Amino acid sequence: MQYRLQGIVIRSMDYGEGNKIITLFTREQGKMSIVARGAKKVKSRFGSTVQLFTLGDFSFFKSGQLGTLNHAEIVEAFHKLREDLHLAANASYLAELTDRMLGDQEGQPYLFEQLKGSFHALLEGKDMQIVVHLYEMKMMMHAGYMPELEQCVICGSKGEAVSFSVGLGGILCETCRLRDPQAIALTPGALKLLRIFVQTDVRRLGQIDVKPQTKALLKQILRAYFDTHAGLRLKSRDFLDQMDRYEI
Structure with missing residues (x-):
């Protein structure tokens, strides 16, 4: 079958x-995997269009598990995401999170717009950690x-x-807090932001000053919460943690 679709690498x-x-x-x-033949060659017509984070229009033929790329045009290169170490690390985490938590050919128009919007938010200088947390929440909502x-x-x-009880999956009141000795003490400000992450479209995210x-x-x-309920080990998150430890 021949496809012509807009997608993010x-x-x-x-x-x-x-x-x-x-x-x-x-x-x-949703997710689709395709072969770009000759893309590694210096003069390849696909060289720039198959780079990570690129938003493009892709035409390809797919009859089995893998499709074959016929034509591609860049809509947004997002090249600045690849040029800055911190931007690249956070965008890589968002991309890997999407790859690992979505099934193949599972159309998700809203999540597609949230990922694209997250890339824009990173480029606009929005707080990287807040952008990441907002998108994490969207993915966890999608996954149930x-x-x-x-x-x-x-x-x-x-x-x-x-x-907040990680194991029980939510907030605890004063009366019930002792029911989970491992529950994490919660501040009103943190709870407000967690609720914002659920309700806010990343495309409408303003500048937030968080202590x-x-x-x-x-x-x-x-x-x-993610480690307990999703149970995925992501290489890109390990790198983000390493950056935090050594303040790269």
């Missing part, structure tokens, strides 16, 4: 002497791992939340 790997296999995240068909953030996960109380202590707490909560 979320993975690119060498294949044979001169070829590449790229994974596209498309609006209508949405945490309970509106009422106590045990008693249903909508009173003040004082902690370092709050950002550290958000990272602790979301990392622990």
